[in-house]
Amino acid sequence: MAAHLDALHASLRRAVGDSACLTRPEELFVYEADGLTLNAAKPLAVVLPRETAEVAAVVRACREAGVCFVPRGAGTGLSGGAVAAEGGVVIECSRMDRILALEPGDRYAVVQPGVVNAELSRAAAPHGLFYAPDPSSQAACTIGGNVGENSGGPHTLKYGTTTDHVLGLELVLPDGEVVRLGGPAGFASGYDLVGAVVGSEGTLGVVTEVTVRLTPLPDAVETLLGVFPEVVSACRAVGGIIRSGLVPAALEIVDRRTIEAVEASVYAAGLPTDAGAVLLVELDGVAEAVAGQAERVRELCREAGASRVDVARDAEERQRFWRARKGAFGAMGRLAPDLYVHDAVVPRTKLPEILEAVCAICDRHGLRLSNVFHAGDGNLHPNISFDRRDPDELARVVKAGEEILRTCVEAGGVISGEHGIGTEKRDYMGMLFDDADLDAMLRLRAAFDPDRVCNPGKIFPATRFCMEANPRARGYDRVPFE
Amino acid sequence: MTPDGPLADVYAGTLDCVHCGLCLSSCPTYRETGRETSSPRGRIYLMRGVAEGRIPLGAVEEEAWLCLGCRACETACPSGVRFGSLLEKTRASVPRRGWAGHLEAFALRRVVPHRRRLRLLVGALAAVQRLGLDALGARLLPRLRESQRLLPPIPPRAQRAPLPPRIPAEGARRGCVALLEGCVMPELFGPVNAATARVLTRNGFDVVVPEGQGCCGALQAHAGDASLAAGLAERNLRAFAAARVDAVVVNSAGCGAALREYGDWLGAPGAELAGRVRDVCEFLDEVGLAAPPGRLEARVCYDDPCHLLHGQGVGEAPRRLLAAIPGLELVPHDDAAACCGAAGTYNLTQPEMSRAVLARKLASLAAAAPDVIASGNPGCLMQLRAGALGAGLRARVAHPVELLDEAGVAGRERP
Ligand SMILES: Cc1cc2nc3c(=O)[nH]c(=O)nc-3n(C[C@H](O)[C@H](O)[C@H](O)COP(=O)(O)OP(=O)(O)OC[C@H]3O[C@@H](n4cnc5c(N)ncnc54)[C@H](O)[C@@H]3O)c2cc1C
Ligand code: SF4
Ligand code: SF4
Numbered sequence: 001m002a003a004h005l006d007a008l009h010a011s012l013r014r015a016v017g018d019s020a021c022l023t024r025p026e027e028l029f030v031y032e033a034d035g036l037t038l039n040a041a042k043p044l045a046v047v048l049p050r051e052t053a054e055v056a057a058v059v060r061a062c063r064e065a066g067v068c069f070v071p072r073g074a075g076t077g078l079s080g081g082a083v084a085a086e087g088g089v090v091i092e093c094s095r096m097d098r099i100l101a102l103e104p105g106d107r108y109a110v111v112q113p114g115v116v117n118a119e120l121s122r123a124a125a126p127h128g129l130f131y132a133p134d135p136s137s138q139a140a141c142t143i144g145g146n147v148g149e150n151s152g153g154p155h156t157l158k159y160g161t162t163t164d165h166v167l168g169l170e171l172v173l174p175d176g177e178v179v180r181l182g183g184p185a186g187f188a189s190g191y192d193l194v195g196a197v198v199g200s201e202g203t204l205g206v207v208t209e210v211t212v213r214l215t216p217l218p219d220a221v222e223t224l225l226g227v228f229p230e231v232v233s234a235c236r237a238v239g240g241i242i243r244s245g246l247v248p249a250a251l252e253i254v255d256r257r258t259i260e261a262v263e264a265s266v267y268a269a270g271l272p273t274d275a276g277a278v279l280l281v282e283l284d285g286v287a288e289a290v291a292g293q294a295e296r297v298r299e300l301c302r303e304a305g306a307s308r309v310d311v312a313r314d315a316e317e318r319q320r321f322w323r324a325r326k327g328a329f330g331a332m333g334r335l336a337p338d339l340y341v342h343d344a345v346v347p348r349t350k351l352p353e354i355l356e357a358v359c360a361i362c363d364r365h366g367l368r369l370s371n372v373f374h375a376g377d378g379n380l381h382p383n384i385s386f387d388r389r390d391p392d393e394l395a396r397v398v399k400a401g402e403e404i405l406r407t408c409v410e411a412g413g414v415i416s417g418e419h420g421i422g423t424e425k426r427d428y429m430g431m432l433f434d435d436a437d438l439d440a441m442l443r444l445r446a447a448f449d450p451d452r453v454c455n456p457g458k459i460f461p462a463t464r465f466c467m468e469a470n471p472r473a474r475g476y477d478r479v480p481f482e
Numbered sequence: 483m484t485p486d487g488p489l490a491d492v493y494a495g496t497l498d499c500v501h502c503g504l505c506l507s508s509c510p511t512y513r514e515t516g517r518e519t520s521s522p523r524g525r526i527y528l529m530r531g532v533a534e535g536r537i538p539l540g541a542v543e544e545e546a547w548l549c550l551g552c553r554a555c556e557t558a559c560p561s562g563v564r565f566g567s568l569l570e571k572t573r574a575s576v577p578r579r580g581w582a583g584h585l586e587a588f589a590l591r592r593v594v595p596h597r598r599r600l601r602l603l604v605g606a607l608a609a610v611q612r613l614g615l616d617a618l619g620a621r622l623l624p625r626l627r628e629s630q631r632l633l634p635p636i637p638p639r640a641q642r643a644p645l646p647p648r649i650p651a652e653g654a655r656r657g658c659v660a661l662l663e664g665c666v667m668p669e670l671f672g673p674v675n676a677a678t679a680r681v682l683t684r685n686g687f688d689v690v691v692p693e694g695q696g697c698c699g700a701l702q703a704h705a706g707d708a709s710l711a712a713g714l715a716e717r718n719l720r721a722f723a724a725a726r727v728d729a730v731v732v733n734s735a736g737c738g739a740a741l742r743e744y745g746d747w748l749g750a751p752g753a754e755l756a757g758r759v760r761d762v763c764e765f766l767d768e769v770g771l772a773a774p775p776g777r778l779e780a781r782v783c784y785d786d787p788c789h790l791l792h793g794q795g796v797g798e799a800p801r802r803l804l805a806a807i808p809g810l811e812l813v814p815h816d817d818a819a820a821c822c823g824a825a826g827t828y829n830l831t832q833p834e835m836s837r838a839v840l841a842r843k844l845a846s847l848a849a850a851a852p853d854v855i856a857s858g859n860p861g862c863l864m865q866l867r868a869g870a871l872g873a874g875l876r877a878r879v880a881h882p883v884e885l886l887d888e889a890g891v892a893g894r895e896r897p
Pocket of ligand 1: 080081113144151202207208419
């Protein structure tokens with residue numbers, strides 16, 4: 001084994017150079033986790049390529065050595081996607097951070113996968129454009145990771161998720177072949193393989209280049225802050241706004257516990273700490289239209305029970321509100337050493353009752369719950385603060401998580417809005433998909449990665465692993481993978 | 483689990499990190515290397531790993547010293563991780579080795595805290611510079627090249643004289659402040675201290691320069707020598723305790739950030755002093771300039787010293803002051819909030835990373851093409867000056883109070 005490992009390290013060094021290949025124990029140790037610290041697993045090596053050709057060389061080296069590999073961006077993923085669940089080599093894309101082209105006229109950009117989401121919008125801003133998907137982690141997460149998870153963000157409500165903004169991809173297939181899918185003009189004919197790769201969590205190959213759509217910055221933006229006595233009335237306001245036919249750019253709810261944590265942090269924005277919840281409503285478009293819509297939103301908030309509705313006075317205050325919203329997860333670190341960020345989507349009309357059910361579940365398990373979520377999409381993020389060193393608490397967290405997901409699914413929802421399945425939720429896939437559904441997905445996967453070497457151990461339930469390993473095998477025996 | 487091995491004292495602090503990664507892109511060493519290991523989150527993970535006994539102590543050594551200690555990660559961290567303090571405690575457990583470590587320890591223990599020895603050393607260096615021996619030495623001994631490049635021309639002896647103990651306010655008296663002279667400041671940046679005193683007195687403040695004050699202990703603390711730092715802090719505590727002043731004004735960002743931590747180092751009396759500490763720009767911005775400044779025609783890039791922006795949370799005040807100078811055009815530049823790579827003695831001990839970090843900043847400065855680069859910290863002034871020179875930028879490098887001083891003089895000359 002040691003000899004094999006040395007040979008693998010040597011061939012990886014040949015592929016990317018000495019300084020781009022990490023093999024020391026402490027280096028591998030820090031790569032054992034991503035944004036989710038549970039399910040940690042150490043890789044055999046980490047490589048940091050700069051070019052597509054280096055990625056292809058790494059993939060070929062892995063194939064020759066018979067080890068699997070895992071693409072990684074910034075490791076902010078919350079479902080364990082970038083962790084080497086079954087060992088293997090982590091292909092860290094952080095050094096592939098160049099914007100290769102920015103075409104304001106045709107409104108697209110071509111970027112390497114390691115470009116940080118916020119950097120892309122910053123580069124596009126002088127041209128009056130931005131990259132619309134804006135995960136709360138956008139200051140750190142990468143376009144490659146966004147493609148992997150089909151990430152969304154507060155502004156998904158109006159602008160859609162990553163998949164709506166990716167026009168083309170360059171992909172290193174699991175056999176080391178490089179293919180181009182789609183392009184600036186979008187896909188014209190044939191299968192939409194770009195759509196298949198977006199959201200595939202790094203299981204279909206390593207994305208080495210992304211062509212993304214850029215969106216014109218809106219003419220006018222208005223951000224309102226509705227202050228509510230409790231979360232449920234804020235949810236009612238969301239229902240009212242959606243029913244009225246308005247299409248806000250964002251509708252986000254932040255509950256009291258979250259407000260308290262954020263206001264204690266560097267991202268404090270002056271949110272009212274005595275409110276039960278606040279609803280952030282962003283409207284954008286043509287100035288006159290926005291002004292009219294803002295008036296309507298005010299009324300709807302009041303009708304739903306808002307004690308007051310503030311407006312961001314200027315761009316700076318608006319940014320402060322958003323920084324507070326986006327710093328919310330991290331701020332929860334003030335409550336306990338660990339945070340379990342759940343992610344589920346439910347029909348918007350059912351938000352109030354589901355939230356109550358979620359609270360009840362956490363109360364029953366004696367867990368600290370906070371909620372900050374994309375209310376407009378019905379995308380819940382029940383966050384549970386805990387301490388992974390306490391095995392009993394950890395067990396309760398996992399139990400409660402499962403109950404929460406089941407409740408959401410029973411209400412007609414799904415088990416992930418934007419954070420992906422990874423290792424975290426693979427065993428819950430059965431709640432949502434039956435055997436035929438999962439088999440269809442596995443066959444697609446097998447078409448790209450017949451030998452199951454590209455980010456194995458993700459998405460599909462552990463009980464299906466033998467089937468995943470050999471998709472030609474029929475019979476679907478439920479044999480747990482060793 | 484309460485670990486009792488090495489790094490037990492940082493353990494609780496590492497638990498504040500929820501591993502969200504929001505700090506990654508703000509970290510200069512991560513931006514440079516792309517390595518999780520060289521990111522704030524990675525370093526905290528290593529510290530926690532050591533404290534929990536999962537990895538040996540030696541595993542954090544390299545990263546503890548590759549880290550700049552710039553604390554940009556603190557400004558980015560929603561969870562309130564106190565990275566600077568974790569780093570100092572970690573460094574104490576893995577002292578720097580080799581010749582660099584010995585030399586640094588010697589300098590920080592035996593020279594810097596002793597005003598007279600420092601004067602002697604700087605005097606000798608001035609002579610070396612006058613005779614051109616520094617260039618010669620650097621040619622013969624490549625190891626000296628970095629230090630030779632960095633050291634600014636040492637001001638003539640007259641400008642290295644200490645400030646008088648009390649300088650009265652000019653015009654209507656608005657209050658009284660004490661000034662921290664610093665250790666290196668009077669020797670290498672005497673004119674900045676003089677400018678600071680002039681700007682303060684011209685704005686109606688008596689300036690006292692308490693006797694018995696000295697080195698603030700920042701460099702020693704960053705190097706992991708907490709007890710030496712605390713000793714120096716106590717000396718300052720005694721010197722400033724007696725001064726009945728509105729504020730203790732500091733013009734070196736590194737010293738100001740350290741003074742603000744005296745509470746952690748010395749308990750309640752330290753906290754009392756820390757509470758009165760103000761950076762000079764912060765103070766002037768708070769009290770407001772007594773008279774509008776005179777004209778100064780210049781394109782100026784303000785560059786944030788890490789220990790002002792991240793260490794003390796002061797970023798807007800210097801910009802507001804500079805922008806108020808008629809004729810002065812404040813030009814933003816992309817990389818203003820990132821470390822310049824000086825980081826105390828980092829540019830001497832980690833020259834490669836220091837240069838890489840500086841290169842990014844210089845590129846961003848070159849794009850903005852200023853006449854003046856303004857920054858309020860001696861280490862940054864040296865680093866930026868050497869960097870600008872090396873990159874062929876024609877910009878002058880100055881402390882913001884020097885510009886305020888010049889504008890003030892211009893204001894006075896107005897009919
Ligand atoms: C504080 C915080 C807030 C967040 N907010 C949001 C939010 O609002 N919306 C949201 O959708 N998510 C959010 N997330 C989750 C996370 O940030 C996103 O999933 C993000 O897209 C991950 O990007 P990354 O660069 O960190 O990717 P990683 O975590 O490194 O990887 C994510 C997945 O993509 C794959 N991958 C990475 N690079 C490539 C590549 N080049 N080719 C192929 N596959 C690749 C990986 O294998 C993995 O499966 C948040 C996370 C945190 C910590
Ligand atoms: S102090 Fe600076 S260099 Fe060190 S981890 Fe924090 S941001 Fe990075
Ligand atoms: S931002 Fe703070 S909590 Fe998040 S990873 Fe960095 S240090 Fe940890």
